[in-house]
Amino acid sequence: MAFIFITGSTEGLGRAAAQALIGQGHRVVLHARSQQRAAALADLSPRSAGIVLGDLRSAVETRSIADQVNAIGRMDAVIHNAGIYTVPSRSPTPEGHASTLAVNTLAPYMLTAVIERPRRLIYLSSGMHRSGTGPLHDIDWTERRWDTTRAYSESKHYVAALALAVARHWPDVMSHAVDPGWVPTRMGGVGAPDDLEEGHRTQTWLATSDDPSAIVSGGYWYHRKRQAPAAQATDSAFQDQLMARLADLTGVSLF
Template sequence: MATVLITGSTDGLGRAAAQSLLDAGHQVVLHARSADRAATIAGLASRAAGIVVGDLRSAVETMSIADQVNAIGRMDAVIHNAGVYSERSRGSSPEGHAGILAINTLAPYMLTALIERPGRLVYLSSGLHRGGEGSLRDLDWTKRPWDPARAYAESKLHVVALAFALARRWPQVFSNAVDPGWARTKMGGSSAPVDIDTGQRTQTWLAVSHDPAALVTGLYWHHLRREQPASEATDPEFQNRLIARLGELTGVALPA
């Protein structure tokens, strides 16, 4: 039995992953953006090992989430599931960052740095990450005209690069990235081709399975199969530059 934190677990793939793991007998720590959102999963929460609350758009609340998780205890695995797909404008987090960057990139980076190191890390990406190369020139969208599709692609490349960087930096941790496919969730829409069970299967397998095929690190997965990610995500120089920039933007250093 493993204890697994899943960010963004009140809906969609996060909730499906939580349900799957609970049904399999694992302990799950849920995450909700707000107390109101937490109230919508009272039934699921009653079966969970805990629920942490905080808006990943805010650095202060993200740090509070890390504190809440650490108070519960060490996680065996963390599934970084939470994310946003499209925002009409750059927006602004409480710290002044682009909204998509804050939620999809800065928050998982901060949680990774601040939560007691688990045995496994799983980052949800997207096949669209292959259109996100070249982001370091203007990571926070302060110079370019806003392009939500491009911003999303960049953020999903960032988490693949982060997963691979951690595989190098923390060799005792299994760190992988997953493309769950275009799934039938509130974000994906009812016409998406991938059912929600298929969409959640790879990340839960990587989080808890003792299958030798799952006990690996530094790989990119799609529907239980390894795939080749964008070349920039696999480049150690890009990974190092990205982590340095994320440390500057957040004021949080990634432990060695």
């Protein structure tokens, strides 16, 4: 039985992963953005190991999430599931990109640094990360014109590189990135072609399995098959440059 924390577990892939892991008998710590959003977990919370609250768009609240998790106990695994795709019509300002970067990249980075180190770390990336190689000096989109798809792709590229950097620097931790596919969640839309069950199966497997392939760190996965990520994400020099940039933006050093 493993102790597992899942970010963004009120709906979609995070909720599906939580349901599966709880059903398997694992102790799962759930996460909701707010007390209001936590109401969506009413059916799962009695069988969970607790619920932590906090908005990943906020650095202060992200640190609070880490503190809440640490107060519960050391996790065996953390699944960095939470993610957003900002719609231009809803947020036609640079703040939209700031939210995308904060939730998809800065929050996983900060939580990795502050949560007591688990045995396994799983980060949700995307197949779109392959078109997300971008300039690190403008990671926060202060110079470029608004591009929602590009911002999302870059954020998922950075989190894939983060997962691989952790695998390189922390040999005692099994760290992986996962492409869950284009699945029919609120973000993916009802017409998404991939299967929701397959969308969460890889990360729950990586969080708990002792299969020989699951315990070799530094993988990028799609539907339980190891794949090649974007070449830049595997480049140690790029990883180190990215880690330095994220440290500058968050005030938190990871390595």
